[in-house]
Amino acid sequence: MIQWIKKLLGLVRPERITKEKIEELPADKLCRKFIDGELASDTECEAFGEIMCAVELDAEVNNGGFNQYYYNSGGERAERARSTFIRLGENRVADVVKRANEQYAACRDELHSVWDGTMKGFARSYKKKYFDVFDSEYYALMKNEKQLYTLIGTYIKQHPQEFLTEKTE
Template sequence: MILTSILSFFGCKKQPEKSNEEIEMDKHFEEWNNRKIYKVLTSEILESISDDNLEQTIFDNIYEIIGDDYRNELADIQKLSKGQQAFWSTWVLEGEVNNGGFNQFYFNPSGQYSDMAEFGFKTIGAEKHADLTTNANKIYAENKERLAEFDDGTMESFSESYKDNPLNKLDTEFYELGDLESISELRIKYIREHISEFTTE
């Protein structure tokens, strides 16, 4: 009895079993964390990778190429192939908008890819997303000076920037477009049909 109390006190008490959902999440996290990252991509490697893993493989490879030089990131991306630029810019825009809307996309350094993403969506055949991004770029340009007033590095100002922001109405349109054209499927299709634009031999 005393021993049990001591073990419990020092954290040796038996931990509750994880649910199947938690076990599955741990498994996915471990697989992602231990994924193979290619510094060089050949056509043979790309053809051997499943569609489920293709986009992450391309992203990792581009990141290996450009590294952590954030100040020159845009210039480095502009040196890549048309396909790589389309992939990177649309991936970045999609992630930012899904996380915090178009306002977050432009508020963060990701906004530097606004024009490239517009062209990138056209490149992969996501015409509806291209049109929406064109509209978003236009609205942002018209409101850039006003929105810049909130860019003081604080979360409070960032939150305030959403109030009466004309970009907000585009977020719902973006989310609904996913039912009409899948960016992921179009990116994968483009990669498969333009393998040479993604090889880094």
């Protein structure tokens, strides 16, 4: 509990990501520590932003489907999320995201007219069932968050040079 409070107050510095850490941690734990900021490199990691696009999409879709994802994000990072799934080797998920993105583009104006900023408007948009098939496909492919964390952690293990700085190699 004390460690969590210190972290919240910014009194705990993240540990540097090293080859040793990448090798020793299980893939899902490596990912979790990386995205939680417990492991950090000396410089801004370009891959981090890409990975977070997929993590955000996954969290939103698992919480309320693609309808909620587009409502909350406007789809701004949806293409980057799709590219990240490709980068992680999950082409089937990338295809679901691609088709959901295309559906969103096709019905964006209608959705925005229903999404009037109220909970009632948001709830009404689910009745259109624009994304139900994509939600079902996504859930069938991505059974839980540990699966995504394992994909990301495995990617980190396979491409450590993207996460390490010259000083840590």
